[in-house]
Amino acid sequence: MRDDLIIPFQVGDGSVRGRIVRLGAAIDAVLxxxxxxxxxxxxxxEAAALTALMGAGLKFDGKLIFQAQGEGDVRLLVADYCSDGALRATASVRGGENARGLAALMGKGHIALTIDQGPDMDRYQGVTPIEGETLEQAAIGYFDQSEQIPTAVRLAVGKITRRGEEAVWRAGGVIAQFMPAEGGTRARGEAVSAPQQDRETWDRAAAFLNSTQADELLDPALSPEELLYRLYHEDGVRVFEARPVRAACGCNASKIAAVLARYSEEExxxxxxxxxxxxxxxFCRRTYLFDTQGREAAQ
Ligand SMILES: [Zn+2]
Structure with missing residues (x-):
């Protein structure tokens, strides 16, 4: 079984680029x-899988932070992914939640994506209103509006139960984008030699991805490479080195102690x-204990 990884790929001569993510123990530990x-x-x-898919596309070391704010039963969704593979996520929920999906759970609101390259660098942030019923549709809308990149996204999350064991969460997803200027056989700036052919490759790649079923994205018996081959063998698919993903949180007692140090004795x-x-x-729900001076207590 190949879980907890992201594999970049390209279709055809490289005018279609994408990544596939498969999360087993990592997403169970996050959720x-x-x-x-x-x-x-x-x-x-879904938000965590999408954040990993997008964060793994950064061309430099940094952190991608996904935030969705809404007025529905789910007020806030946050997920972040570091280039070293650390993934974490949390939500703020006020109850109800009988519905399913982004629009039904969050209502009106917006999605913000922040790229953090460290304290000495400017942060980049893109914001888009929550549009469409699903997070997939919202992500496609984000790329359309903020980056004008034709994008197809599939995301799936589900519980798998094995006989005699507790159900565990799994997640899978694929992002594919049309980037004709980055075709593998062309030098940068060189005229696109066969734009019509590239466009057809993209149309097929998007249609195949949109027809992918959730169980294909989640099936532990179907490797990510096999799924990519199933989708894209007609145009040729090339996979690149897999990147590991793990559930990891950057919290620690001294960071929290630094926050408590700003409070007065009375507070x-x-x-x-x-x-x-x-x-x-x-994020990770770990509990830290401090004394009334804000010093970490023995656990
Ligand atoms: Zn934590």
């Missing part, structure tokens, strides 16, 4: 500690219960 309903877990898992006393201040990380 399970939150204990959200299935509907919220599915949406958050710290108000936060304390039975002489201890308890702080939960909203």
């Amino acid at each position: 399970r500690p939150h204990g959200f309903s299935d509907a919220v877990s599915e949406l958050l898992g 710290l006393a108000d936060l304390a219960v039975d002489g201890a201040i308890s702080v939960d990380c909203e």
